Amino acid sequence: xxxxxxxxxxxxxxxxxxxxxxxxxxxxxxxxxxxxxxxxxxxxxxxxxxxxxxxxxxxxxxxxxxxxxxxxxxxxxxxxxxxxxxxxxxxxxxxxxxxxxxxxxxxxxxxxxxxxxxxxxxxxxxxxxxxxxxxxxxxxxxxxxxxxxxxxxxxxxxxxxxxxxxxxxxxxxxxxxxxxxxxxxxxxxxxxxxxxxxxxxxxxxxxxxxxxxxxxxxxxxxxxxxxxxxxxxxxxxxxxxxxxxxxxxxxxxxxxxxxxxxxxxxxxxx
Numbered sequence: 001x002x003x004x005x006x007x008x009x010x011x012x013x014x015x016x017x018x019x020x021x022x023x024x025x026x027x028x029x030x031x032x033x034x035x036x037x038x039x040x041x042x043x044x045x046x047x048x049x050x051x052x053x054x055x056x057x058x059x060x061x062x063x064x065x066x067x068x069x070x071x072x073x074x075x076x077x078x079x080x081x082x083x084x085x086x087x088x089x090x091x092x093x094x095x096x097x098x099x100x101x102x103x104x105x106x107x108x109x110x111x112x113x114x115x116x117x118x119x120x121x122x123x124x125x126x127x128x129x130x131x132x133x134x135x136x137x138x139x140x141x142x143x144x145x146x147x148x149x150x151x152x153x154x155x156x157x158x159x160x161x162x163x164x165x166x167x168x169x170x171x172x173x174x175x176x177x178x179x180x181x182x183x184x185x186x187x188x189x190x191x192x193x194x195x196x197x198x199x200x201x202x203x204x205x206x207x208x209x210x211x212x213x214x215x216x217x218x219x220x221x222x223x224x225x226x227x228x229x230x231x232x233x234x235x236x237x238x239x240x241x242x243x244x245x246x247x248x249x250x251x252x253x254x255x256x257x258x259x260x261x262x263x264x265x266x267x268x269x270x
Contacts, residue, residue, distance in 0.1 A: 001077055003069075007059040009085045012038045012048040019119055019266060020047035020093040022086055024079075026101030026125070026249075027180070028170035030057030033252060034100075040255040044263050047090050051082035053103070055173060063173045065157025070175035071191035075110040096266060098122040101220060101248065102180070105129075105228065109189060112201035120208035120269050122262055125217050125248050127224030128231075129180060130187030134224060146184035153177040187227065199231065208236045208269045212258060216245040238265060 001007065010031055021041050023034050031052040038048035054074060055063040069077075086095060096119045099107030104126025111121055127133060131143035152160070153174040160171060169177075179191040189198045211229055213222045222241065229237055240261050242251060251258045 001054070001081060005054055005059060005061065007052045007054055007078065007082070009052070009082050010035065010038065010050040011089050012042045013089070014042045014045055014047045017092045018046050019096055019270060020049060020086060020090045021096045021098050021122070022083065023048065023050045024097070024099045024103030024107055025050070025053055025056065026103055027053070027172065028056065029100070029249065032057060037252050037255045037259070040259045044259060047093050049086045051079070054078050056170060063158045063171050065174070067158060067173035068175055069173050070179040070193065071106060071109065071189070072193045072195070075106050075113055076195070079106065079110040094119040094270065096120050096122060098124065099126055100124050101126050105189070108202055108228070108232070109198050111205055111207065112198055113196065116205050116207040118207060120210065120266070122210045122212070123225070123228070124212045124251065124258065125214050125220045126211070126228065127220040128187060128227035129184040129224070130227050131184055132187065133227035135221065138218065142184055146181040150178050150181035189231070202231050203233060205232055206234045206236070208238070210238045210240065210262065210265045212240050212242055212261065214242040214246050214248065214251055216247040219248045
């Protein structure tokens with residue numbers, strides 16, 4: 001990356017001209033954790049790739065007080081670099097972007113930047129962190145927690161998730177946590193340093209979108225997922241609820257049922 005960051009891209013080849021599903025992790029989850037999911041996709045006749053979020057997993061360096069990247073830098077710099085690797089390896093494959101949790105939020109932003117030049121977007125356990133999209137006591141907890149995380153990150157110079165294991169987010173850039181916290185407080189995608197109006201550009205997207213919610217997922221409940229989808233009024237949206245109680249992350253290591261639905265949806269849109 002321009003700032004010297006190195007980020008690996010994991011590639012899982014299937015048939016040359018089959019679609020390639022490019023997976024982006026959630027906050028604090030290393031790309032390697034998604035390998036069983038990618039292997040399941042390959043077993044169904046697809047190509048797959050997993051991009052690491054900057055500063056996570058095998059990406060180096062780790063976030064520190066010198067880290068200045070947030071949502072905008074990830075989708076304006078990192079995502080294009082990752083997709084360049086994918087295009088070089090799978091030149092004949094139509095790319096579908098699959099985002100988990102924050103990876104889905106970033107995926108929607110990236111699609112808006114490139115004006116939807118994808119086969120479609122798959123959002124799994126991914127929603128808006130806007131506090132009003134959470135039921136009951138979870139709403140004020142999200143509001144207070146987001147503000148506290150932003151304050152802590154600004155005081156420390158980064159989010160010390162390796163020492164404060166709150167939410168399993170891991171160590172993160174101050175700017176990234178600030179962007180996430182603003183999203184959680186306001187419900188709007190307005191990252192620092194943005195060079196476009198993401199909200200306006202996202203609203204124009206017309207590509208197919210599959211949103212998968214998961215039973216037992218308190219971090220991205222159906223109401224949260226619908227808040228994110230509300231930003232896509234012109235997209236061709238399909239919603240599906242995974243009835244297995246796999247929670248926010250369990251579907252990654254127990255992927256068969258979720259992949260069944262994703263494969264069916266991709267075949268319907270290719």
